[in-house]
Amino acid sequence: MIRKLSLLAAGASLGAVLTFVGMGGQIPGLSPAIAAGADTYRQLNLFGDVFERIRADYVEEPDEGALIEAAVNGMLTSLDPHSSYMNAKSFQDMQVQTRGxxxxxxxxxxxxxxxxxxxxxxxxxxxxxxxxxxxxxxxxxxxxxxxxxxxxxxxxxxxxxxxxxxxxxxxxxxxxxxxxxxxxxxxxxIQSVRSRVEGDVGYIRITQFTEQTFEGLKNAIAKIEKDVPADKLKGFVVDLRNNPGGLLDQAISVSDAFLDKGEIVSTRGRHESETRRYSAKDGDLSDHKPVIVLINGGSASASEIVSGALQDHRRATIVGTRSFGKGSVQTIIPLGSNGAIRLTTARYYTPSGTSIQAKGITPDIEVKQDLPPELQPDQVETKGEASLKGHLVNSGIDKEESGSQAYVPPDPKDDKQLNYALDLLRGLQANAAFPPKQDAAPVPN
CATH class of the missing domain: 2.30.42.10 (PDZ domain)
Structure with missing residues (x-):
């Protein structure tokens, strides 16, 4: 059996989702005809020739294991910024991190x-x-x-x-x-979910998507509903700012917590047969209360899945600045005692069939933070996925988008985005994007 883990994250030390695929003794997609191609063997011979020359003639005796590891990693990193090799220790560290x-x-x-x-x-x-x-x-x-x-x-x-x-x-x-x-x-x-009551509004902060995230969300909603009577609760603010991503199944579950039906996300690989669609189950844990989601330039991948699903279904109003724009899925393929490879295997699409790769989620209401005097605007701007060398091209957009502000004030009273969301829920601010209009539904393509 080859165990696979599909990654949804912006950086190197981000989380993964476990899926299990049973296999026999062959590796899929590597037919004998392709494997035996003359060009393939010639290139493999080139690698062998160079390796032997280094072993024989380099000025110092090289670490052969390190040479192979560097060659494998170089091959993977040449594909895109999110494909790479993990040795046994790195693989173990990644598994530990996904547990939180x-x-x-x-x-x-x-x-x-x-x-x-x-x-x-x-x-x-x-x-x-x-x-x-x-x-x-x-x-x-x-x-x-x-x-x-x-x-x-x-x-x-x-x-x-x-x-x-x-x-x-x-x-x-x-x-x-x-x-x-x-x-x-x-x-x-990592306590991936934190919550508090802001008067008559429930505030839920999700820092990343680990194995505990959905349970943490359920507990947070239950606690808020216990602390605030149903007739007094104005709604929820879900804060995904600077959340770099994590487990795909957790992003799906968090989205499902606020939806009764409809597609949440689809993943599409190289071949049409690899397309997977994930849909919501009946039951809104928030009892259909109004929801505002906060995002910024540090919100990536799994955060963008949640934001995109709730935005496309008109379930939540998105407030803040444009998200990071990572619209690809990485699969971790273990290699026994040799660690694992992280390989980009699919792109994901929001319920309306939109890829956010190198583009990001555009908020329904853009709100920028006021910066303290010691910070300049370019100190808190993220360039986003589009700035990463070798990133996947999104053929479905006219132009790639640059990054956006990713600053969150440490004191909530100075948090312009949060306070704007609270005012919207309390009726102290008015905007055509809140509550979101339910006159159209996303149509997957």
Missing amino acids: EFGGLGIEVTLEDGLVKVVTPIDDTPASKAGVLAGDLIVALDGVQVQGLSLQEAVDKMRGPVNTPIVLTVQRKGQEKPVDIKVTRDVIK
Whole structure:
């Protein structure tokens, strides 16, 4: 049996969804005729020739395992920014993280122009508390330059024993000199869902989609409904800002929690037979109360599935700034003791049949945050999927979209997007996009 895990995330250390596919002794899609092609064998011979030349003549004796690993990873990373090789340790770390607990600093990262770029710091983690911001470029770790390291090598250097410090040298737009930020490593326990009552409104924050997310959402809704009488509850704010993504099944379940019927998302692979459609089951956990979803430039992948489903079905009004724009699915294919490969195998589409790849979800109501004096606009702008080298092209759009603001004030009273959503639910603000009109339904294509 080959166990597969399909990834839905923006960065390197993001979550996955487990699906199981039973197989015999053959690998599908690799027919003898194709495998025996003359061009294929010639290219494989080229690889063998180069490998042997390095083994025989390189100035120092090379690590043969490291050579093979680098070659495999180079082959995968040449495809797109989200395909890569994971050795056994990296694969184990990824599996731990999807369970919602892992060791490290608490940041989601990707590789940009040879530097480690922070997609988002995770709430209430050492990195977030130390002042690491989305969009920061990490140029050195404990004084050692990261240029030339693979993303996984950089991530490994950032991990270490709990309570040990590391100094991140960060380059921020608008600042001439890099900034040193000292972060103390800790066990990162991700509580993916947090909630509170804002007077007569239920506020639910989802930081990422792990195995516990749907249960956390159910508990949050139940607690809010217990704390606020049904006739007093104005509705819910679901905060997906700076949520980098995670498990596909959890994104589907979270969407289903607010829907009674209809398609939630479809995934389409290279062949038509690989198309999968996921639909909602009867039962709205929120009792059909009004819903506003908050997104920004750090909302990616699984977050965009939820936003797109609720927007297309006119179930929620989307407020904030345009999302990241990652519209592809990665499958993790284990390789026994050799780790696993992360391979882009499908694109996903919202219920209306729209791909958000390199485009993102456009909010129904755009609301930008007021920035504090010490921050410049370009310090809190994410470039999005379209800025990643080698990203998949979206042939269904006229032009790719740049990134958007990803700043969230630490004090809720300064949070313009949240306060606007609360005012909408309370009737203190009026906008044609709220409540969403139910005069049309998405038609999958």
